[in-house]
Amino acid sequence: MIESIQHLFAGFGIAATAANLLYCLLGAVAGTLVGILPGLGPIAGIALLIPITFGLSPTSAIIMLCGIYYGAMYGGSTTSILLNVPGETASVITCIDGYQMARKGKAGPALAICAIGSFTAGTLAIFGMVLLAPPLAEAALAFGPPEYFSLMVCGFIVLSNVTGGSLIKSLMMAVVGLIIGTVGLDPVTGEYRFTFDSTYLLSGIEFVAVAIGLFGIAEVLANVDQPLEKLEQSVIVPRFRDLYPSLKDLKASVGAILRGAGIGFGVGLVPGPAPVIATYASYMAEKRISKHPEAFGKGAIEGVAGPESANNAACQSAFIPLFVLGIPFAPPTAILLGALMIHGVVPGPMMITEHPDVFWGVIASMYIGNFILLLLNLPFIPFFASILRIPKKILLPLVMLFCLTGMYTVNNSINDIWLMLLMGALGYLMRRWAYDAAPLLLALVIGPKMEVAFRQSLMLSHGDFGVFVERPLSLVFLLATLIFLCVPAFQFMLKKLGKRPA
Amino acid sequence: MKRDELIGCGIVFLFGGITAILSLQMPMGTFRMAGSGLFPFYLGILLMVLSLLFLLTLLFAKASTPQKPEIAAPPPSAKKQMLKFLGASALAAAGFGILGYPLTSFLLMLLLLWILGIKRPVLLITIPLVTAAASYLLFVHFLRIPLPKGLIGL
Numbered sequence: 089m090i091e092s093i094q095h096l097f098a099g100f101g102i103a104a105t106a107a108n109l110l111y112c113l114l115g116a117v118a119g120t121l122v123g124i125l126p127g128l129g130p131i132a133g134i135a136l137l138i139p140i141t142f143g144l145s146p147t148s149a150i151i152m153l154c155g156i157y158y159g160a161m162y163g164g165s166t167t168s169i170l171l172n173v174p175g176e177t178a179s180v181i182t183c184i185d186g187y188q189m190a191r192k193g194k195a196g197p198a199l200a201i202c203a204i205g206s207f208t209a210g211t212l213a214i215f216g217m218v219l220l221a222p223p224l225a226e227a228a229l230a231f232g233p234p235e236y237f238s239l240m241v242c243g244f245i246v247l248s249n250v251t252g253g254s255l256i257k258s259l260m261m262a263v264v265g266l267i268i269g270t271v272g273l274d275p276v277t278g279e280y281r282f283t284f285d286s287t288y289l290l291s292g293i294e295f296v297a298v299a300i301g302l303f304g305i306a307e308v309l310a311n312v313d314q315p316l317e318k319l320e321q322s323v324i325v326p327r328f329r330d331l332y333p334s335l336k337d338l339k340a341s342v343g344a345i346l347r348g349a350g351i352g353f354g355v356g357l358v359p360g361p362a363p364v365i366a367t368y369a370s371y372m373a374e375k376r377i378s379k380h381p382e383a384f385g386k387g388a389i390e391g392v393a394g395p396e397s398a399n400n401a402a403c404q405s406a407f408i409p410l411f412v413l414g415i416p417f418a419p420p421t422a423i424l425l426g427a428l429m430i431h432g433v434v435p436g437p438m439m440i441t442e443h444p445d446v447f448w449g450v451i452a453s454m455y456i457g458n459f460i461l462l463l464l465n466l467p468f469i470p471f472f473a474s475i476l477r478i479p480k481k482i483l484l485p486l487v488m489l490f491c492l493t494g495m496y497t498v499n500n501s502i503n504d505i506w507l508m509l510l511m512g513a514l515g516y517l518m519r520r521w522a523y524d525a526a527p528l529l530l531a532l533v534i535g536p537k538m539e540v541a542f543r544q545s546l547m548l549s550h551g552d553f554g555v556f557v558e559r560p561l562s563l564v565f566l567l568a569t570l571i572f573l574c575v576p577a578f579q580f581m582l583k584k585l586g587k588r589p590a
Numbered sequence: 591m592k593r594d595e596l597i598g599c600g601i602v603f604l605f606g607g608i609t610a611i612l613s614l615q616m617p618m619g620t621f622r623m624a625g626s627g628l629f630p631f632y633l634g635i636l637l638m639v640l641s642l643l644f645l646l647t648l649l650f651a652k653a654s655t656p657q658k659p660e661i662a663a664p665p666p667s668a669k670k671q672m673l674k675f676l677g678a679s680a681l682a683a684a685g686f687g688i689l690g691y692p693l694t695s696f697l698l699m700l701l702l703l704w705i706l707g708i709k710r711p712v713l714l715i716t717i718p719l720v721t722a723a724a725s726y727l728l729f730v731h732f733l734r735i736p737l738p739k740g741l742i743g744l
Contacts, residue, residue, distance in 0.1 A: 140733060256644045260602050263637045267609050267630060274626035281616060281626050282609075305679075312706070313664040313672040482717060485702035488679055489695055493725055496686065497735045505683040513676060521598040543624045551622030 092218050099448030103456055108151050111144065112453050115152035116460045119159020124167055124472055128487060129176040130160035130420045131529070132304030135296045136494035138427050146431035147446045151453040153427050154407075157420055158210065158454070161363065161403050162461050163472070165202045165396055169195055170473055178363035178399045181371045185384065185391030192387050196469075197333035201341050201389055202396040203465035204333075209349035209397035210458040213404035216353050217451060221440065225412045228437035233544035234555050236415070238565035240538045243359035243417050245572045248527050255576050261518075262527035268293050269535025276543050288503045295426050295532055297495060297504045299419070301511025302518070302525040304491045308484050309516040333389075341393035344374050348394040352401025357409065359417040362402035370398035404454060411435050411447060415534060419526045422533035592648055599641050599648065606637030674705045690740020691730075696722040 102108065122133030134156050141149035164179035169186035182202070189198040231239075248258030271282045272292030283289040333341070348370040355366040374394040375384045384391050406421050414436035416422040428435055433443050440447050465472075495508045515525055531538075549555035557563050610631050619625030664672070682698040689697070699718035708714060726744070729735045 139735065143734075254644070254647075256640055256647065260637060260640045260644065263633055263640060264602065264605065267605070267633050267637065270630045270633070276624070277617075277626050279616070279626040281630065282612060309672055309676060312675045313668050315665060315668050481703065481706040481708055484675075484706065485699050486721060488675070488702060489699055489721060489725065492679065492682060492686075492698070493691070493695070493729060493737070496737065497729065497733075500736065502683060502686050502738075505686070506680075509676070509680055509683060516672075517598075521594050523598065539629045542629065546621050546624060551620060553621075 092222050095448045096218050099452030102449035103453035108148055111148045111152040112155050112457050115155020116159040116457050119156035120163035123160035123163020130157050132300050133160055134423045135299040139497040146433050147449045149431050150450050155457045158403050162206050169198045178367050181367040181395040185388050188387035197337050198392050199469050200333050201393045205345040205393045205397035206400040207458050207462040208345050209401040210404050212349045213353045213401040214454045225437045225440050228413050233541040234559050234562040237541035238562040242565040242569045245569045246359040249572050258524050258527045262531045265528035265531025266535040269532045275536050275540050294504050296498050297507040298511050300491050301508040302515035305512025306515025308487050337389050340389050344390040344394035345397045348397030349401045352398035353405045356402035356405030362406045363399045366398035366402035367395035370394040419529045422530050599645050603641040606634045610634030686738050690742050691737035692722050692726050692744050
């Protein structure tokens with residue numbers, strides 16, 4: 089533990105250089121804007137801004153991209169409270185009580201509690217990361233290809249199970265993502281697959297184009313696909329002097345913030361869209377233990393403090409599986425994995441020893457980033473909120489132009505723009521038909537790793553599938569997968585039994 | 591039902607089938623030494639099985655309510671607006687290399703604003719002009735990222 093703290097101090101030496109502080113600030117500001125603006129979530133935001141980091145060192149680039157991620161999570165709550173429109177999925181729960189507080193003239197305290205809760209929970213989660221990541225990295229050294237494969241399968245099933253829609257549809261999307269991930273060079277034999285003699289496809293499908301298409305362009309199209317009058321929005325902009333919460337508000341929020349931090353940290357470690365699950369879990373927990381559960385849904389401050397803290401803690405702890413195992417469990421961390429690889433850093437158990445500057449520098453920058461976000465989000469909330477006054481009729485074309493330009497700058501390729509538009513149209517149709525895009529993107533990013541793990545496992549076992557159940561850790565992951573697969577079936581049976589007349 | 595659901599399911603099934611067929615044209619190898627076609631072949635088969643399972647759930651979910659789509663069906667005028675918006679963006683992609691970035695971005699913004707109902711000439715000219723100039727300065731001069739020069743050579 090003392091060694092970890094020493095490394096962390098060394099990390100502060102890296103993160104606190106003038107350049108890295110600037111990139112951290114830029115990331116936090118850009119992330120907050122991305123979270124606030126409709127049409128851009130953390131996934132499309134990170135993907136769009138990757139090209140800007142090309143000229144930076146890996147540490148500075150990742151510091152900036154991580155700043156965008158947790159900045160977007162902070163910013164997402166602003167639209168939830170002021171507009172009743174969640175900036176991203178994890179802020180849906182904040183709408184319930186946050187918007188009610190805004191309607192009662194308490195938008196300022198709601199936003200301030202969000203910022204304070206996010207800062208506290210984020211900081212506690214980073215401390216948890218410092219303590220947990222090194223021993224977990226050591227344990228992860230025992231992972232072989234079968235364990236990696238089983239863990240990735242488990243991740244897909246959990247993600248597909250908890251995204252809210254149909255399990256089969258989510259699994260279908262995960263398999264489509266895995267298939268798209270096989271385009272290009274075979275990672276084992278070096279042969280080309282599904283390239284149809286096109287030089288563009290030789291290097292595989294550009295994941296940034298898929299991410300911006302499915303999450304950015306599709307969101308813009310879904311917004312445009314409304315009558316003109318619906319494109320106008322009314323926004324409550326709080327005044328600076330109304331921002332500060334009362335002592336009563338703070339007292340009511342302390343417990344919720346700490347519980348949210350604990351729930352979020354735990355949920356972030358397991359596969360799935362951690363921030364979304366964490367916010368739901370925290371809201372339900374707060375409602376259950378509250379002395380006034382009837383106040384929830386009508387503007388209870390605990391209903392804002394708990395979920396927002398859980399959201400931020402989950403975002404931070406989701407970096408542990410990414411850095412330690414090299415496996416992202418949700419689309420935003422999948423995009424960050426892609427960005428790390430572009431910068432020549434391969435996350436995994438060896439990252440802490442091979443790239444200590446990146447690992448500890450990024451962790452230290454998270455402390456700084458959280459502090460910057462607190463400073464940004466308290467006094468500048470009226471400024472950020474005023475951005476929401478820009479009519480959507482102007483904002484949506486701007487987002488579209490930014491997506492087109494940003495996509496071109498990744499590889500200077502117009503084919504990437506075509507692919508992005510195609511994915512945007514596909515993403516729009518998927519929304520209409522209630523297919524979830526998250527499993528597809530995650531599968532596209534980790535598909536090649538999964539294939540390599542699968543084929544290596546079979547090589548090791550001379551083609552015997554028993555290798556996946558003979559190794560204890562792999563068996564545990566597969567059993568967890570089985571349980572998650574059976575959950576919907578059990579729920580269905582219980583529902584049927586409940587409906588049967590006595 | 592569920593016409594949309596059936597169409598979606600059919601497309602996914604076809605995608606799986608085509609993947610499996612194309613994979614067969616690659617070396618399959620054995621499980622011990624898998625060829626490049628083995629993994630995508632089984633993925634194609636798995637996708638077909640999953641889409642058939644989904645089809646079965648659609649057929650047998652008689653009285654159950656269909657899953658609510660994430661966005662409600664738009665009125666025809668809004669759909670047209672969305673298609674025009676996407677079409678204009680595709681036109682911009684086609685024009686990028688020929689017209690160059692500054693001109694394409696100006697025309698794209700003008701077209702998109704017009705599609706979304708902004709008809710005042712002052713706004714229709716000013717917003718695209720400012721946006722095109724600002725984005726050009728940001729990417730080309732500040733970030734030093736080359737953008738297509740096209741006919742006007744900027």
